[in-house]
Amino acid sequence: MAKDKLRKVGEIAPEFHLYEADGRKVSLSDLLGKNRYILLYFTSTEEKSRCDRSGCPLKENLEKLIELDVTPVLIDADPVEEHKRFKHDHNIKFLMLSDPAMETIKGYGVYEWLIFTA
Numbered sequence: 001m002a003k004d005k006l007r008k009v010g011e012i013a014p015e016f017h018l019y020e021a022d023g024r025k026v027s028l029s030d031l032l033g034k035n036r037y038i039l040l041y042f043t044s045t046e047e048k049s050r051c052d053r054s055g056c057p058l059k060e061n062l063e064k065l066i067e068l069d070v071t072p073v074l075i076d077a078d079p080v081e082e083h084k085r086f087k088h089d090h091n092i093k094f095l096m097l098s099d100p101a102m103e104t105i106k107g108y109g110v111y112e113w114l115i116f117t118a
Contacts, residue, residue: 006109013040016104018075018097021083026097036069042110043076058094071095077102 007013017027031038041058058065058072065072072094078086083096097104105111 013038014104014107016097016099016107018099018104019080020098021080021087021096023080026095031071031073035071037071039065039070039072040108041072041074042105042108043074056090056092059090059092062094073097075099075104077105 013028015028017025020026028038039058058074062072073096074094075097077100078098079100080098083098086092087096099105102111
């Protein structure tokens with residue numbers, strides 16, 4: 001898989017293995033089949049910190065996503081410990097996966113976008 005290549009609709013999503021806030025390892029394969037759709041929401045630390053002030057799109061729309069049979073997954077470069085604190089402080093009920101090496105972020109082609117918008 002080429003690094004920093006933005007994925008296209010219908011293209012097979014690259015596999016990943018990342019850690020969740022509770023310390024368990026989660027892969028794309030683990031998520032397949034649980035719901036009809038998987039929404040991978042890549043974000044930067046700076047963007048996520050705005051959730052403290054202005055709300056979190058995934059949290060605000062979680063009920064609707066579940067109704068639509070969507071598994072929402074937030075992925076960023078923050079460490080697992082930060083995700084654990086963030087989930088507790090903001091009562092987050094969806095997966096937050098840690099990608100500190102940014103391999104998945106780059107593999108999905110969103111690294112440049114995250115750096116530019118942060």
